[in-house]
Amino acid sequence: MSEWLPEDFVQRERQRVFEPDADFARRAVARIGQNGSVAEWVWDYVPSYARPMMAAAAMLLLALISFQWMTPAPFPDANVGIVDAYLQVDAAPAEEWLYRDDALPEGEDLLIEISMAGGLR
Amino acid sequence: MELDRELIVRARRGEAAAQEELVSRLAPLVFRLASRFYRSREDVEDAAQEAFSRFFLKIEQIRPDDNVSGWISRVTVNVCYDRLRKLRRERSAMEEFRAEPRARPAPWSDAYDDVRAAVDNLDARLRVPLLLKEIEGLSVKEVAAMMGLSQSNVKIRLYRARKKLAVALESRQPPALRGDVTEGTES
Numbered sequence: 001m002s003e004w005l006p007e008d009f010v011q012r013e014r015q016r017v018f019e020p021d022a023d024f025a026r027r028a029v030a031r032i033g034q035n036g037s038v039a040e041w042v043w044d045y046v047p048s049y050a051r052p053m054m055a056a057a058a059m060l061l062l063a064l065i066s067f068q069w070m071t072p073a074p075f076p077d078a079n080v081g082i083v084d085a086y087l088q089v090d091a092a093p094a095e096e097w098l099y100r101d102d103a104l105p106e107g108e109d110l111l112i113e114i115s116m117a118g119g120l121r
Numbered sequence: 122m123e124l125d126r127e128l129i130v131r132a133r134r135g136e137a138a139a140q141e142e143l144v145s146r147l148a149p150l151v152f153r154l155a156s157r158f159y160r161s162r163e164d165v166e167d168a169a170q171e172a173f174s175r176f177f178l179k180i181e182q183i184r185p186d187d188n189v190s191g192w193i194s195r196v197t198v199n200v201c202y203d204r205l206r207k208l209r210r211e212r213s214a215m216e217e218f219r220a221e222p223r224a225r226p227a228p229w230s231d232a233y234d235d236v237r238a239a240v241d242n243l244d245a246r247l248r249v250p251l252l253l254k255e256i257e258g259l260s261v262k263e264v265a266a267m268m269g270l271s272q273s274n275v276k277i278r279l280y281r282a283r284k285k286l287a288v289a290l291e292s293r294q295p296p297a298l299r300g301d302v303t304e305g306t307e308s
Contacts, residue, residue, distance in 0.1 A: 025144040
């Protein structure tokens, strides 16, 4: 018994119960068969408040990847996409070479090669 | 509610007949709980459908010895809670664009309608624990377990719900009856 809600209200509310119809179980199981995909299971673990932000981040990432992959670089001999090309605008040729070459020499040879490549900024 | 271990195992394996049997046995409990929060059969049935969808998505986590009724009760309450909050956000957004002022209920109408309207007007965060405690007759500990909250959090929500409800009812009663609603003590 409620200590502070009117007793009449409590009793009427307790009696106000809907019962499932005879076909409910069949309909519920049919819907489970339609909805039980892996994608829904993954989203189920993401809190509802974080979903819009995650969806926006995923869309942005996808758009950047598509843009990078599908758009040719602004200069013909570059083996990079337009996003990389944009980010590399400020790098000197020697810097690019320094970061990209996987067989760099050591010591004095390295300094020589850097100066040959045009030097660092 | 006693549920056959074999039934749970078969339902986990994805046997439609076992799933249907499980839904049939659990549906009265789910409908009763959902009826606390909605006034139309359609809303109750939608909530029940969603509760069973979520339940079967997580059925792999349920062991045959687990309290399946407790599981489905928690899922149902959480589904209703999420849906009520979503509905309230949608209503708030709609009301921003409403041209004419919102219709007010007739003053001092039937006492049941008054209390019901005041309860329906509460935020879902307060309304759900309130109805589980006062109408379903659950203890604070049971409400906390069902909603995934601490007991002190549930007590705070109940206290706030009572305060808001008392204020709402006070303003809707004729002056002669004001002061009838008193604050109860926590059990």
